[in-house]
Amino acid sequence: SPPTLVWFDLDLTREELTLMFCESVIVDTVKLFETIILQSSVLEVDGDQLSTGELTLNRSDPEVFNGLLEAYLLSGGSVSGSVLTSGHPPLLILSLTQVDLNILKSLETVATSTFDTYILISQLAIKDHHGNSLVPIQNPSAQQVRVYTPDTVIPYLVCFNLDMDTGVLSLSFSETVDVSSLSPQSITLRGSNQSDAFTLTGGSTPSYDNPSVNLELSEEDLNTLKGLTAIATSPRDTLLYLTSSAIADQAGNPVLHRNASSSLPVKTYVEDVTPPTLVSWVMDLDNGELTLSFSETVNSQTFDPNSVTLQSDPSLFAVRHTIQSGELISGDSTELTYLLSQDDLNTIKLFELCTFDMFGNDCLISLENSTVSDMNGNPITPVPMGEATPPQQYIPDTSSPNIISFTVNMTYGDVSLTFDEVVNVSSFDPMSLAVFSSNLRDAVGYA
Numbered sequence: 001s002p003p004t005l006v007w008f009d010l011d012l013t014r015e016e017l018t019l020m021f022c023e024s025v026i027v028d029t030v031k032l033f034e035t036i037i038l039q040s041s042v043l044e045v046d047g048d049q050l051s052t053g054e055l056t057l058n059r060s061d062p063e064v065f066n067g068l069l070e071a072y073l074l075s076g077g078s079v080s081g082s083v084l085t086s087g088h089p090p091l092l093i094l095s096l097t098q099v100d101l102n103i104l105k106s107l108e109t110v111a112t113s114t115f116d117t118y119i120l121i122s123q124l125a126i127k128d129h130h131g132n133s134l135v136p137i138q139n140p141s142a143q144q145v146r147v148y149t150p151d152t153v154i155p156y157l158v159c160f161n162l163d164m165d166t167g168v169l170s171l172s173f174s175e176t177v178d179v180s181s182l183s184p185q186s187i188t189l190r191g192s193n194q195s196d197a198f199t200l201t202g203g204s205t206p207s208y209d210n211p212s213v214n215l216e217l218s219e220e221d222l223n224t225l226k227g228l229t230a231i232a233t234s235p236r237d238t239l240l241y242l243t244s245s246a247i248a249d250q251a252g253n254p255v256l257h258r259n260a261s262s263s264l265p266v267k268t269y270v271e272d273v274t275p276p277t278l279v280s281w282v283m284d285l286d287n288g289e290l291t292l293s294f295s296e297t298v299n300s301q302t303f304d305p306n307s308v309t310l311q312s313d314p315s316l317f318a319v320r321h322t323i324q325s326g327e328l329i330s331g332d333s334t335e336l337t338y339l340l341s342q343d344d345l346n347t348i349k350l351f352e353l354c355t356f357d358m359f360g361n362d363c364l365i366s367l368e369n370s371t372v373s374d375m376n377g378n379p380i381t382p383v384p385m386g387e388a389t390p391p392q393q394y395i396p397d398t399s400s401p402n403i404i405s406f407t408v409n410m411t412y413g414d415v416s417l418t419f420d421e422v423v424n425v426s427s428f429d430p431m432s433l434a435v436f437s438s439n440l441r442d443a444v445g446y447a
Contacts, residue, residue, distance in 0.1 A: 002132040003090075005143065008119055010038070010111060012151040012251070015101055017074075018081075021090040023128055029079045031125035032094075039071035040109040040116040043140035047071035047120050051138070059099055065176070065210035067108040071120075074100055098175075105151065105176035105250045106209040112250075113150075118142035151175075155249045156256035158211075160240050161268040162189075162232060164376070167222040169203070169215040173255065177247050179207050184215060186246035189225070191237040194260045196230040209250060226272065226297040226375045227332045233375075234271070239263035272296075272376040275369075278383055279334075280392035283354055283363050286399055288345050290323070291337045293392075294380070298372045300332050307368035308338075310353050314364065314388045319351050332375065342421070349397070349422040360394025397421075408435070 003025050009018040017036070039047040049055035050073045057064060057073060077100065081093040096104075104111050111117045120142050123133035137143050155177055161170040169187075182205060190197040202218040217225070225232050232238045241263040244254040258264065276298050282291040290308070305323040312319040325341040340348075348354055354363035366389075369382040383389060401419045408415050415433070 002123075002135050003126065003128045004135045005119075005121060005137060007146040008143065009147040009149070010117055010145050011147075011149040012101070012105070012111070013149055013153055015096050017094040017096060019092040019094070021092070021126075021134075024090045025092075025126050025128050025134070027079065027092060028125040032079065033074045033076045035122040035125045036074045036094075037071050037120040038074070038104065038111055039118050039120060039142055041070075042118060042142045042144070044070045044118075044142070047142065048139050051120060051122070057103075059103065062208065062210070064103055065106040065208040067106055067209060069107055070109060072100070072104055072107065072110055076100070102176045102211050111148075114145055114148040117145040117148050119145070151249060151251040152253065153249075154253050154256050155247075157240075157242065157258065157264060159267040160264060161270075162238055162266050163270040164222075164226070164232060164272040165270055165274055167217045167219075169200075169217055171213045171215065171247075173211050173213070173247070173249075175249055176210050177213060177249050177255070178252075179205055179209050179213060179247075181248040182213060182215070183245050183247065184218075184221075186243040187215075188241050188260070189232055190239050190241065190260060190263055191228075191230040191232075192239075193230070194263075196228075196237070197260065198225060198228060198231055213247070223297045223334050229375075232269075235266055235269040238266040238269050240266070272374060273378060275378045275381045276372070276374045277381045278365075278367060278389070281365055281389070282393040282395070283360065283391045284395040285345070285348075285354060285397040286395050288340045288342075289329075289337055290340060291335060292372075293335045294372070294374075295334070296374055297332055297334055298336065298374050298380070299377075300328060300330060300336060300372075302373040303328055303336060303338075304368075304370050304372070305338060307371040309366045309385065309388075310348060311364050311366060311385060311388050312353055312362040314386050318364075318385070318388075319353055319362075320385075321347050321351055321353060336372065346422045354394070356396040360391060360396070363394060364388035364390050 004022045006020045006022050037047050037050050046055060046069055050071055077097050078095045081091045082089045109116055121137050123136045126134040155173045155175050158172045158174055184200040184203040188197050188199045200221050203215045205213055205215050207213045230237060241258040241260050244257040246255050248254045277295045279293045279295055305326060308323045310321050324344055326344060327339045329339050330337045354360055366385040367383040369379040371380050373379045401421050401423050403417055404420050405418045406416060
């Protein structure tokens with residue numbers, strides 16, 4: 001009579017599949033792994049299709065980790081056990097490959113417990129010593145596991161890559177991990193000195209459950225990192241450590257804790273090569289401030305106000321004024337605020353740029369690529385004069401001008417008034433002036 005499979009056990013901690021037969025058998029170890037399928041129930045369409053070849057697995061395709069398969073065909077491994085020695089109990093032990101283990105652990109409904117672990121096995125690789133082939137186990141009579149041992153091995157971080165251009169932190173673990181358990185707040189990047197450290201505050205990942213996790217850093221974290229001068233500026237100052245709450249495997253085992261002193265150096269570091277761009281800007285004529293917002297953190301020390309031009313419209317005939325002087329009142333950031341000099345403010349008002357009557361529609365900005373660079377030295381993408389952009393917010397001058405001095409020439413009968421800003425001469429009303437002998441209450445006056 002042909003041999004039969006009596007029972008099988010799956011031990012994900014020992015990473016072994018154990019098969020017990022009713023008699024001693026001869027095993028074709030080459031074909032064996034092409035004949036064994038694990039599936040979620042006694043009948044699965046995926047199992048049938050894998051058996052016939054209608055469904056094939058591309059194990060190098062990330063989509064294989066999407067967790068949707070209801071059955072899995074083993075790809076290889078090593079074989080041991082007493083069945084290989086004549087006269088000993090017919091026990092066969094299959095040591096599973098890391099590839100098979102990782103894919104199996106990513107599946108949502110296969111081999112997660114005793115209740116969803118069933119086996120299919122064909123007759124092609126196993127015979128008894130009389131040449132009788134194994135009685136195959138086929139759908140709809142898949143055989144349930146006898147003993148299921150869950151994974152109790154603690155996963156650990158093997159290596160990591162950091163791409164400062166795309167803002168992606170790639171983490172590679174020793175086994176498949178549960179992406180939904182990822183906690184970026186438990187991950188810290190540090191520099192050459194342990195005291196130079198930055199703990200992430202957020203991020204997202206499009207990854208499936210698998211050994212490699214791509215964490216897309218939050219915009220805030222990425223810009224903060226770019227603003228730091230001692231962390232993640234090169235491979236030399238890019239190290240990482242994490243707590244056990246950073247992530248867990250599919251069985252809920254937390255990742256191995258790494259402290260600062262055992263930080264892992266980056267494997268691959270990609271520098272930022274993307275130029276910053278102007279996102280928006282604000283013109284505040286009341287406070288005399290120009291605020292520029294960029295797509296990433298920029299180096300405030302590289303800011304050149306003489307590369308910034310205000311213009312009335314994008315045409316060749318526009319009224320233009322290039323900023324001459326002032327003071328930068330912000331540091332390295334995604335936002336720079338520049339306090340315009342009184343001369344610049346007066347010129348803007350004299351040229352009738354950014355006027356209240358036009359609600360700021362005659363207030364556009366153009367930038368040369370020398371305006372500012374990011375923290376890695378990439379100059380800004382210029383905003384040409386023909387593509388000058390209006391402000392996101394326009395704040396008109398609502399502060400009244402003040403007389404800062406005056407002179408009276410009695411020979412010619414002239415009165416000269418000096419104001420703290422440009423004034424509209426056509427609005428001058430001499431009947432509003434009064435002259436007093438002093439600033440005392442009882443001074444003699446003339447209007």
